[in-house]
Structure formats: structure tokens, C-alpha cells
Amino acid sequence: MSAIEVTLVTGRTLDQGRMLEEGKFLEGYLSKCALIELDPGDLNKLGIQAGANVKVKTAFGEVVVKAVAAGSSHPGIAFMPMGPWANAVVNPNTYGSGMPTLKGIKAEVTPTQESVKTLSELFEGLSPKAFEVKLSEGGSDPSGGEYVVNDAVCVFCGCICDDIQVTVKNGTIASVKGTCAIGTSKFMNYSKERVYKPLIRKNGKFVEASYEEAIEAAAKILASAKYPVLYGWSSTSNEAMRLGVELAELVGGVVDNTAVVCHGPTILGTQQVGVVTATLGQIKNRADLIVYWGCNPLYAHPRHTIRYSAMAKGQFVEGRKGRKIVVVDVRPTATSKLADLFVKVEPGMDYELITALRMAVKGHTIEVEEVAGVPRDVILKMADMMMSAKFGVLFFGMGLTMTLGKGRNVEEAIKLVQDLNEWTKFVLLAMRGHFNVTGTNAVMAWLTGYPYAIDFSRGFPRSNPGVTSSTDVLLRGEADAALIVASDPASHFPRKAVEHLAKIPTVVIDPRWSPTAAMADVFIPTTYVGIEHEGTIYRMDKVPLRAKKLVEHPPGLMSDEEVLEKLVEKVKELKLKASS
Numbered sequence: 046m047s048a049i050e051v052t053l054v055t056g057r058t059l060d061q062g063r064m065l066e067e068g069k070f071l072e073g074y075l076s077k078c079a080l081i082e083l084d085p086g087d088l089n090k091l092g093i094q095a096g097a098n099v100k101v102k103t104a105f106g107e108v109v110v111k112a113v114a115a116g117s118s119h120p121g122i123a124f125m126p127m128g129p130w131a132n133a134v135v136n137p138n139t140y141g142s143g144m145p146t147l148k149g150i151k152a153e154v155t156p157t158q159e160s161v162k163t164l165s166e167l168f169e170g171l172s173p174k175a176f177e178v179k180l181s182e183g184g185s186d187p188s189g190g191e192y193v194v195n196d197a198v199c200v201f202c203g204c205i206c207d208d209i210q211v212t213v214k215n216g217t218i219a220s221v222k223g224t225c226a227i228g229t230s231k232f233m234n235y236s237k238e239r240v241y242k243p244l245i246r247k248n249g250k251f252v253e254a255s256y257e258e259a260i261e262a263a264a265k266i267l268a269s270a271k272y273p274v275l276y277g278w279s280s281t282s283n284e285a286m287r288l289g290v291e292l293a294e295l296v297g298g299v300v301d302n303t304a305v306v307c308h309g310p311t312i313l314g315t316q317q318v319g320v321v322t323a324t325l326g327q328i329k330n331r332a333d334l335i336v337y338w339g340c341n342p343l344y345a346h347p348r349h350t351i352r353y354s355a356m357a358k359g360q361f362v363e364g365r366k367g368r369k370i371v372v373v374d375v376r377p378t379a380t381s382k383l384a385d386l387f388v389k390v391e392p393g394m395d396y397e398l399i400t401a402l403r404m405a406v407k408g409h410t411i412e413v414e415e416v417a418g419v420p421r422d423v424i425l426k427m428a429d430m431m432m433s434a435k436f437g438v439l440f441f442g443m444g445l446t447m448t449l450g451k452g453r454n455v456e457e458a459i460k461l462v463q464d465l466n467e468w469t470k471f472v473l474l475a476m477r478g479h480f481n482v483t484g485t486n487a488v489m490a491w492l493t494g495y496p497y498a499i500d501f502s503r504g505f506p507r508s509n510p511g512v513t514s515s516t517d518v519l520l521r522g523e524a525d526a527a528l529i530v531a532s533d534p535a536s537h538f539p540r541k542a543v544e545h546l547a548k549i550p551t552v553v554i555d556p557r558w559s560p561t562a563a564m565a566d567v568f569i570p571t572t573y574v575g576i577e578h579e580g581t582i583y584r585m586d587k588v589p590l591r592a593k594k595l596v597e598h599p600p601g602l603m604s605d606e607e608v609l610e611k612l613v614e615k616v617k618e619l620k621l622k623a624s625s
Contacts, residue, residue: 117377137539143514172547200575203477203585225347264615270526277532279479282580301515314455334434339444391418484583
């Protein structure tokens with residue numbers, strides 16, 4: 046049977062984002078995530094047609110997915126959407142950053158007659174706990190009237206667009222205007238795959254419980270744990286995060302957020318050399334050169350180019366006509382089609398290319414014909430475009446943070462921007478994913494001095510990513526309990542970390558059912574921030590916004606903040622009893 050060797054990269058897609066919001070347990074999510082995009086020539090080498098099943102095997106695991114033909118030519122490079130199927134084969138090693146290596150992985154692809162596993166089949170057997178799917182219908186108040194909310198905030202990605210119009214009828218969202226495809230899916234599907242009663246696992250199965258019973262059961266798990274992990278937070282409000290930090294200090298655990306699997310290395314690079322940055326408003330109004338490096342905003346942040354950057358009409362820049370666009374990536378993407386210059390870099394060699402650009406900016410001679418697969422004349426052309434800009438911006442994504450180099454890649458990118466400021470005005474901004482991950486980093490830094498991977502086991506906060514990061518703590522099997530808030534690590538952590546999470550007592554606080562909830566011991570349903578509950582959140586450029594309440598929450602549901610307040614009180618009570 047034919048086999049090919051490829052370099053595997055993972056990332057977001059527009060369809061993956063839409064289906065994620067429609068429901069992870071539905072067929073649509075499987076069909077858009079359990080796949081691998083291969084160059085048409087590589088499909089021919091395998092002797093198969095698009096749509097056939099293949100087995101993807103790496104040094105870290107194997108998984109069966111559907112092979113599809115890529116829309117562009119990138120022989121030897123394969124792409125898988127982020128999700129449980131991709132995470133079965135990614136490199137869990139964080140190399141001291143907390144960030145697993147989710148790009149640039151050597152993989153073998155072979156045709157197979159084996160079937161693609163469903164989400165439930167993928168997680169079965171991870172632990173003695175049964176993988177249960179508990180979904181409820183309804184939940185809204187049909188007696189509600191009809192009204193329109195203007196300037197609502199979209200709570201999907203770090204753009205958190207605040208110009209959305211939402212129409213509410215009969216207590217639920219009927220339509221939205223101004224959103225991207227993923228934002229529309231978020232607003233229109235918020236009531237799907239939800240559970241409206243707390244659940245406690247008894248005798249191996251979930252049974253309904255009151256909030257008081259569930260909070261007490263959760264408190265007992267956390268209060269008795271020696272080294273719990275409290276993870277998530279990036280899809281809730283700043284107010285809830287404050288309570289999460291207090292709770293972590295009470296139980297002597299690790300409090301961590303989703304930056305650990307996206308832009309944790311960005312934080313590490315920034316701590317080394319500082320950062321020259323700006324708000325999205327400044328960029329929209331002034332930037333005449335936009336560089337997208339290792340990101341594909343048309344898929345991951347669909348309104349970013351229209352509202353804030355490449356195609357946005359600014360006060361001093363006419364719009365797309367007044368701007369030059371450069372895209373740097375390992376393969377052509379939807380965003381690269383917008384570019385005046387597309388620079389194709391070899392996987393895992395971003396650091397080398399950035400260094401070569403710094404040499405060009407500094408006037409040093411690049412003696413070799415190419416660096417990182419990029420011809421010298423292209424490097425010089427890009428450097429000239431950057432130096433000639435009146436106001437340039439480098440937007441970078443997980444193409445820098447998830448590949449080898451991690452924080453060093455970001456550090457070098459920051460130094461490049463600093464070098465450019467000797468010639469012109471140039472700034473840098475990370476393309477943040479979860480809608481409030483920037484707020485999470487800010488709140489945790491205010492309260493502890495550290496933005497992520499914070500360890501309270503000695504009674505005071507410490508942070509040493511690679512040691513105290515939730516990913517590494519789970520990979521080493523050190524955590525003996527977990528609290529997961531507004532997150533789904535079972536779908537986004539490497540398989541080895543999920544295997545340990547599935548074995549330990551776990552509490553999940555979330556508006557929605559998820560694979561993580563399906564393996565939990567206690568599930569506490571809550572309201573959606575930015576839909577059913579208001580709260581403070583931070584845009585990717587650190588501008589705070591107030592997410593509005595749009596509809597009444599289902600009767601009886603508590604917010605994250607209310608549940609965490611009660612959980613803190615109950616843990617204090619249990620700790621006091623234990624010490625007396």
C-alpha cells in the first residue's frame with residue numbers, strides 16, 4: 046500500500062469554527078474536522094481520490110481521517126483542522142513554553158479501509174468513567190417580547206466586534222447583522238448542546254442534582270486535592286476570572302488559561318524584549334503596510350481584515366488601495382490571495398527568515414541565495430517594503446507560537462519591529478483567539494504578577510511555563526483534580542494530556558456540553574457571557590469592552606461569577622473545618 050511522508054500543520058478553518066458553534070457532537074463538526082488537506086499531487090502519489098480515508102501516523106499517535114484535496118499547491122505539506130482528531134497525532138512536547146508543538150510535525154499518510162471514529166468513539170476507553178452525551182432542548186422564555194439590541198459585542202474571537210445588531214423574538218435570538226460566518230453561528234446556535242441542570246456522577250453515571258449539591262461536590266474535590274489544575278477562563282468575564290485566581294490560591298493549585306495553547310510563547314517573547322504595539326483603531330486609521338505572519342485571518346478572524354486592517358477604510362488611509370499587504374506562511378491560504386507579496390517559508394524556519402530580514406534592515410549582506418526556502422531577492426524586497434512604509438504593522442499568529450522556536454520566534458519578530466522603528470513607525474500585534482484570552486492574561490497578571498501558568502502550591506504565586514503550565518502538569522501526570530471553566534481541553538489538548546485529565550476527578554463549569562464535560566465528575570451549567578450575562582472583556586489589543594446581556598437566561602441558571610462565588614465560600618468552609 047502506498048505511503049507518503051509529509052510535514053503536518055494544524056490550524057483553524059472557517060468551517061471548523063462554524064461547526065464548533067453549531068455543535069461538536071453533530072455530524073457537521075466531524076465532517077469538517079476529521080480530515081486532512083493534501084496537495085493534489087500527493088493524493089495521486091497515494092493512488093486515491095479525494096474523500097478516501099487515510100491513516101495519519103506520527104511519533105505521537107495515529108488517527109484515521111478523510112483525505113481532501115487542497116485548494117492550492119503545497120506538496121509535502123499537509124493540513125488538519127484543530128480538534129480532537131488532529132490532537133491525536135500532534136507533538137505534546139512544549140519545550141519549556143507550555144505550548145505543545147502543533148505545527149511542523151513529521152507524519153506518514155497511508156490509505157486505509159478503517160472508518161473515521163466519531164467524537165464519542167475517539168474518547169472511549171480513556172478512563173473508567175463512561176463517556177456520556179447529555180443534551181437538553183429548549184431553555185428560553187417564549188413569553189419574551191421582540192426587540193433589537195444595537196452595538197452588541199460578538200463573543201467569539203479576539204476581534205470582539207462591537208457593532209453587531211441582534212434581533213430577539215420570543216426570548217431567543219432570531220437574527221443578527223454585521224457578524225462574520227462564525228459570529229453568526231455563535232449567536233444563532235448558543236442554545237444548542239446545552240444542559241440546564243447540574244449533574245453529578247454517581248455509580249458511574251450522571252444524575253441530576255441541585256446547584257447546592259453540585260457546588261458542594263465540586264468543593265470537596267478541590268479542597269481535598271493536593272495539586273489541582275484550574276484551567277480555561279478565556280471565554281468568560283474578567284469578573285469570573287478574579288474569583289478563579291482566589292480559588293486557586295485557596296486550594297494551592299495551578300491556575301492557567303488558554304494562552305498556554307495559543308499565545309503563551311508570545312508572552313514569553315514579550316517578557317524578554319518588550320513590545321512596540323498599537324490599538325486596532327490606530328492601525329485601521331494609519332497603517333499603509335500590513336504583514337500577516339503565520340496567520341490566516343480570513344478563516345480565523347473573518348472580520349479582522351474588513352474592520353481593522355487590510356481592507357478597512359481609515360481616517361488617513363483610503364483602504365485597500367492605500368495599503369500594501371504581505372503574507373508569510375508555509376502554504377498558500379485564503380489570506381495570501383489578498384497579498385501584494387506572498388512569502389512561502391519552510392516549516393519550522395520562521396526564526397531564520399526573521400533574522401535574515403533583520404540583517405537586510407540593518408544593511409548587512411545576506412551571502413546565501415535563499416534563507417528558509419525564500420530567495421534572497423524576495424527577502425530584500427520585503428525588507429524594502431517594510432522600511433518604506435509610513436506606518437507598518439506585523440500581525441502574527443500561531444504559525445510562530447506552535448512551531449519550533451515558539452517564544453524565540455516571537456522575540457525575534459519583536460526585535461525586527463524594533464529595528465524597523467529606526468526607519469519608520471512599525472508596530473506588532475498578536476492575533477488572539479478566544480474572545481477574552483487577552484483579558485484573562487491581564488487579570489491574572491494584575492492579581493499574581495504572572496499572565497498564565499501560575500502555581501500556588503507553596504502558598505504564593507510562581508510561574509515557570511514548561512513546569513507550572515497546565516499542559517505540562519497533565520502530561521507529567523502530576524495533577525490529582527481539575528476545575529475546567531468555559532473551556533474544552535479534551536478537544537484541544539494533546540492526547541496524552543487528555544488521557545490523564547480523563548482519569549482524575551474533574552469539575553466542569555460551562556454553558557455548553559463538551560467532550561470535557563462528558564468525562565467529568567461534576568458538571569455545573571451556567572449562562573453565556575455576552576449573550577445571557579454581561580461582563581467586562583478585553584479585545585486582542587487590550588482595549589476593554591463591556592459585553593452586553595442580549596436575552597434572559599433559561600430559568601434557574603446561574604452565571605459563572607455566581608457559581609464561583611459560592612464555590613469559593615464552600616471551599617473556605619471545608620478548609621476551615623479541616624484545620625479545626
